Amino acid sequence: MQSSAPQDQRNRKRVVLVDDHALVRAGVKSEIGDAVDVVGEADDVEGAIDVICATVPDVVLLDVHLPGGNGPAVIAGVRAAEVQTTFLALSVSDAAEDVIAVIRAGARGYVTKAIASSELIDAITRVAAGDAVFSPRLAGFVLDAFAGSLPTDQVDPELDLLTNREQEVMRLLARGYAYKEVAKRLSISIKTVETHASSVLRKLQLSNRHQLSRWAADRRLI
Amino acid sequence: MQSSAPQDQRNRKRVVLVDDHALVRAGVKSEIGDAVDVVGEADDVEGAIDVICATVPDVVLLDVHLPGGNGPAVIAGVRAAEVQTTFLALSVSDAAEDVIAVIRAGARGYVTKAIASSELIDAITRVAAGDAVFSPRLAGFVLDAFAGSLPTDQVDPELDLLTNREQEVMRLLARGYAYKEVAKRLSISIKTVETHASSVLRKLQLSNRHQLSRWAADRRLI
DNA sequence: GGTGGCTTCAGGGTCAACCCCGATCGCCAC
DNA sequence: GTGGCGATCGGGGTTGACCCTGAAGCCACC
Known part of the structure; x- marks a missing residue:
């Protein structure tokens, strides 16, 4: 150019x-x-x-x-x-x-x-x-x-329920990464990702990653 | 300066x-x-x-x-x-x-x-x-x-690729409804939903419903 | 009457998502 | 040192997402 x-x-x-x-x-x-x-x-x-x-x-x-x-x-x-x-x-x-x-x-x-x-x-x-x-x-x-232009929400008490590792996994999942991708990015096994994902969904009382995406988006975590 | x-x-x-x-x-x-x-x-x-x-x-x-x-x-x-x-x-x-x-x-x-x-x-x-x-x-x-708005987007030519029924299915899928839910809402079988979903993803050159959600959200279709 | 597009559905399959159970290891508190 | 917790894995399972092939009925158009 x-x-x-x-x-x-x-x-x-x-x-x-x-x-x-x-x-x-x-x-x-x-x-x-x-x-x-x-x-x-x-x-x-x-x-x-x-x-x-x-x-x-x-x-x-x-x-x-x-x-x-x-x-x-x-x-x-x-x-x-x-x-x-x-x-x-x-x-x-x-x-x-x-x-x-x-x-x-x-x-x-x-x-x-x-x-x-x-x-x-x-x-x-x-x-x-x-x-x-x-x-x-x-x-x-x-x-x-x-x-x-958006509600200046404070930090969620719900987010504190998650451990650091769970929060990392949560963010990647909410962005749409597959378990395999998350595993690769964090250099851990798929099984570990599954474990964390399961904990995240249980702690946040969500039933699948779609709800997780919306949950995270609502809180501007992604 | x-x-x-x-x-x-x-x-x-x-x-x-x-x-x-x-x-x-x-x-x-x-x-x-x-x-x-x-x-x-x-x-x-x-x-x-x-x-x-x-x-x-x-x-x-x-x-x-x-x-x-x-x-x-x-x-x-x-x-x-x-x-x-x-x-x-x-x-x-x-x-x-x-x-x-x-x-x-x-x-x-x-x-x-x-x-x-x-x-x-x-x-x-x-x-x-x-x-x-x-x-x-x-x-x-x-x-x-x-x-x-998005840079350089006109009113999507891509959306015109979809038939009316495909657009209906697309909207519901993008909102996170499971195939079963979409089928119930549209009073058709899951197999038909699958067919439409497959056509939508193929026509829009997307690989899964997460990308579809983002695609639709970007265009304010949901 | 044939052709083609839209919509509907089925059988068959692969892979991902998510669940249950269990386990090991390290760290830290009591 | 025992127990709890976090992080890491595994086996084995069910369900959902997605694909391919095939096919039927309807309707418009030529």
């Missing part, structure tokens, strides 16, 4: 700009137009979905606040049309709720308009390549939301 | 190392010891929780796979003790499930052991400052999990 020159004519990223202010679009275009191909522009939700579906760009630079809806609405509309592209949110806002909403909708990055043009070009290139791009503080918002 | 001097005595970060291999701990310590204070070490879950709660470091460098549990178990234990610190996962694994599990538990970053020592020091400084630190590909895993 030759990744040397992203400005290379053959590798130039095709970009659509979505922002309700023509001046902003013009500004962004002049800043990044040398490095990428701006193949479309839109200033509202409907127009954005149309132009994105028509052009199928590599990256959509998406303002979060739009007339007639917002950034997530655009992403949802494009997803519904089964068009594959990558969204990079570009906003004046750095509020946690805006960041989270647009990332939850499926954007792969979020940068504010205070970004330097060289950094923006870099960000476009990176999201097009599958990376996630955030300014540092914003990434923290997403992780907080992600970690907090 | 590091301009200032994080080696400043007054601002040196206090770090705890958690890894079951003493050699790895020694190596990491020698690499970063000039820039940070390693105030504690541990090689298993219990020991990690103890030493973290005792020292309350700025950052915990946490191996994901540990005897007697795993990274998330350590984070959960420290959280349960209401000790405030920041976790940076440091692992040989770059598997999506490991990354997601430890981030979901509350880690603020994830780097692999292939990282250069200068980058590791930078990562420690950044997570201590509240930033999130990832190698690019790993950040994508987290966003995928957060958005609840």
